[in-house]
Amino acid sequence: MQLDHRAQTLLKALVEHYIADGQPVGSRALSRISGLELSPATIRNVMADLEEMGFVASPHTSAGRVPTPRGYRLFVDELLTVQEIDETALESRIQPGILSQPPQKIIANAAQTLSSLSQFAGVVMTPRTESVFQQVEFLRLSEKRILLVVVEPSGEVHNRLLLTDVDYTPAQLTQAANYLNQHFSGHGFEEARLRLNHELQQLQSDMSRLMQAAVAAGSDALADQADEVVISGERNLLHVQDWSSNMASLRKLFDMFEQKSGLMQLLDVSSKAGGVQIFIGGESQLVPMEEMSIVTAPYGVNGKIVGTLGVIGPTRMAYERVIPIVDITAKLLSSALSH
Template identity: 80%
Template sequence: MQLDKRAQTLLKALVERYIADGQPVGSRALSKISGLDVSPATIRNIMSDLEEMGFVASPHTSAGRVPTPKGYRFFVDTLLTVQHIDESAVESKLHPTLRASPQRIITNAAQVLSSLSQFAGVVMTPKHESVFQQIEFLRLSERRILLVIVAPSGEVQNRLLLTEVDYTPAQLTQAANYINQHFGGLHFNEVRARLQNELRQLRDDMTQLMHAAVEAGSDAMADTADEVVISGERNLLSVSDLSSNMTSLRKLFEMFEQKTSLLQLLDVSSKASGVQIFIGGESQLVPMDDMSVVTAPYEVNGRIVGTLGVIGPTRMAYERVIPIVDITAKLLSNALSHS
């Protein structure tokens, strides 16, 4: 929707003032802070038009106005000027040591998002598609075999197989070589289907071993299904917009405990590029009207594997939070790609 320059200037001034102090903004205040050389009557008329178009609303208890979700959306999409954030300061917190594990780096990312925004930081851990690059069998003892699964990302999963046959090391090497040569890089479900037809020429006991490996490997990858790392939930308890009544508090804690709606939102944002802003009251994915979530996907070796973001009130300083999320996503991508 098109707004003329004066209307945009007043809306920008109103949103910024409301974010700063949380009080409805009146025409008198707008005439002082907007910098427009117009009469108070003209400002009142423009604000009345903005209200009619749904960009602002008038609380019953005040003569001033507050931004609506539609007003916030226009503000962040059109009027916002983001702040400069020092990347080196973020990077030092995110990846303090060269030996940090991927999980440690992801946890650090959630903490960085929380500490810099003063809200809650959230990271959806890398998606694990049940795909393997290669496997290896290690004979531990009679009828006990360690299955080693290497994912395309380089992540390693181990599973213990208890077999009916005591396989020799040579047999285990033969079985691993066959699977890696014919099925490496495929989804375990694809391997399961193809095993039915392609292993008839092998001995039954070798077929049993390979079937056991596929089932155990599929389970191992499923065990590392999507999870969410959250930091700074307590910060939101001090945000009156989110914790002002028991209903809001209940929704807040349900979101963090169940994580279902949060995972759904993060999964949606992983399919988009760059920073996404979900504003409560506008997006059905956000469980509370007074909540916004700023997200960005992150990559490992050029492939999107997860999403991170900041959860806070709709009355947040978007000009700070957006670059915090954007830079953290880029630095996390770089850190995980080289970890």
């Protein structure tokens, strides 16, 4: 629904004042801060219309009004004026944490940087890259128990126990390992899985099952090495005014951090969209609390999107400041991982 200029100006002033102050905003305050030459009665009429349309609400304890999730959405989509920032200065604050280090360290530092600059929680979904192996070996431990050894190109070694239906001989295990190493060394397990479905029809069915089990277990072994989501600054959220006295909200919040599945789903959705995305509680089923917003941006490696990062905080956050923090951190993380 389109709002006229007067209604937009008043809604923008209300949201900005509420974000800064945390108290319901009355007509008299709006008359003073909006810059419009309107009587309090006219402002009350516009506020009544905005409330009827679902953009603002009246708490029972006050005559003032507060934004609803729908009001926040209109504000961030159409009315927000992103803060003019010195990108060079902001980059200089972010850059030291995102230098030439191992990828996991770079990602952890990015999450810490988002948290320290926003004073909320920083999250980074780790890169989704295909699991690549250099070599596999099978070691027979006992009847129907085999140890799968996976060696990464970096030299890192991972082990997985396979319980099989068949008691394979050492010669069969050597044959299977040689086949995988000859055809798939330096490739991803997912690629191996797809090709095996077509190529193993000619091999004995027992050997086919062994190699398919090895590919699945090897992929899991490499995937288990890293957390899917890195979170920093959760304790900052204990001091958020809107949540600090609400144990039910805090419980939902930390359940989300502990379970991570819902957070992963949200970050995965945002990775499919370009640029900064804002998820506001109360309008998205992906956000577990009405008082929560998540500002995200995708990042990539060599031009390919591989993950998402963002800031988790209250709906009453300074979006004009958080948006550039998230945007620039995503760009710097992309650059660091690409090099």
